[in-house]
Amino acid sequence: MGSNRRLSADPLGQKQREPISNTNLLLTITICTFFGMYGMAMAVWGSGFLNPQQFLDLFNNNAFLIVVSCGLTIVMIAGGIDISVGGITALVTMACVVYLDDHSGSVVGSMALALGIGTAFGLVQGFLISYLEIQPFIISLAGMFFAKGMTTIVSVAPRTAKHVAFLALKQFRIVIPGIGSYGKTGNFIPARVELGVVIALAVVLLVYAMLKWTRFGRNLYAVGGNNQSALMLGINVKRTRFFSYLISGVLSGIGGYVYLLHTGAGNASNASAAEMQAIASAIIGGTLLTGGVGNVIGTLFGVLSLKTISNIVIASGLREPYWQSITVGLMLCFFILLQSVILSIREKGGMRKN
């Protein structure tokens, strides 16, 4: 692969041995860190981390974050930012629960509602940001405020879904044959995966394919890398930006539904601070906020790394919640510094070559 090889005009490098691109280098580091961390955890704390169900729970518990982070990655590659994702997630969970229970809605209807809310936010935010040229931070901040406010207008009290068909869907588990653990009585418990995980992985693959093989995907990198030159190459910068926010909005809607499938409850405090976690995941995965560099597979591993380090902190006996935040902060610091140092070294190397 080499997502920005075609863009990083480096004719010397192409003729000789092709150098690993920035995107791939950062991605490799992230994947190695994740497996290294998990391997170390397995070696040191054993029991819990050796249980395949605990590994799969990483996905089960964070499927929504994976979906939402994918959307954010697209926006960040195009050089923007969308901090409304957590708010939209909360709004979708609440709206769907109220629709299912109070308005005797159908499961398909609730899915349509989730998609509709996400699309509506994406359309409005995308239009305001790309066509009216307003700063994305302000618009998505207003979007977050609006979504959070609307959530409490829909219902102040937290709600739990009681809809029968929906609960059946929520209980649905995919049993993975051959993998599992042994319970206390020696019985074999097969490992299970929730429906949301399938959705999340499908989203990751779709977004990956889109970024890599479609014209729109390549345009995103071009716009994020340098929107002036993208414009001169004949790329419709405004439309590309607009669609990046639209996709992020739609994915937030899907993410909200996945969240609902996991918890089955609507609550105004659902997915609070999810936007910051999603941004952190994308950064750990090697996406630069400046745009033009990024990869959705990296984002997936970013989410997993972020959650694994929390698990490790808990396993190592530091049970006070503040230790988790401090370690996540340190990890973020480490990755940000690493990226900055690597990129500046490469920049200097590139300059010398030229």
Next chain:
Amino acid sequence: MKSQLVIPLFALLLLVVFNLIRDAGFFSLSITVNNNGNSVLSGNIISILNSASELAIISIGMTLVTASSKGQDISVGAVAAIAGSVFVRVLREHNITWPIIILAFLGGCVAAILCGVFNGTLVAGFKIQPMIATLILLTAGRPIAYWINGGATPTVDSPLLGYIGSFIPGVPIPTPILIVIVFAVLVALILRFTNLGLYTQAVGINEKSARLNGINAAGMKILSFMILGVCVSIAGCISVSRIGLINHETILLDIEMDAILAVAIGGNALSGGKFSIAGSVIGAYIIQALTITLYAMKVSSTAVKAYKAIVIIAIVVLGSPVVQGYLLKLRDKLFQKSKKALESQAYGE
């Protein structure tokens, strides 16, 4: 007057007019006697000015950071928690007297300035986007504040703190308002009589040419983050003094978002460069006036955000270059038409 201030002032005016139409007595002031036996001013105006104090102070620093580093510091709430925690910790370990309060404030100030240096070094030295660099302290700041006070929500009780947080005996105006005025005048004087403002703008507009002209660009950026640190520690100490306790989870929660909004509503470009401190301060008061208006309209505190978002979008849409372009064109058209009509009339006669 700078044209940048037209929209924020207009928005503020609209809010005032709206409130007057809704309730003629909204801005009435009265003198009441508070628990300590002081006669003090009270009314909606005072409560808007009073409760916006922290936001106004932080948005002053945020404007400088935005101007120089082309990005925003999203860790201000967390750093305020750290500064407030140091303030409380020092106060709890001594008998509270004025020198000790000043010492405690300086302690909080040093902590916040160190956080500023950390953020500034990441931004200026390692060339990391400000929002990403400050994400670290946003995540870790409140937990550190929790750890400073040994994991509790400590209280400090002293009439002296009440002087800072509410009223000084004999003065009818809440002290936080006075602090904002003194601080704003101080900043205005510094910007007027030093090169700080000029250099900050130069770095924000074109870092390379600023450096070639002999300005220490990295130093200016770090300095702006340090100034923001001072602002944040003042805001943190006011906030602690108001209620006499610190809750690291809730102190100045989400103030980073409001401060960035204040900067944007004030007509400052979030992409750096030219700035107007006055605009940001007006922005801060607009946000607070809006919140108090919504409360007065019996909107529940959680739903306020939704209405706030609509107003914010309306303001930024009006201020967006594209919409302003359309409006200017429209004005020109109307103006030309009337001019032509006048001319034809004149010729006709």
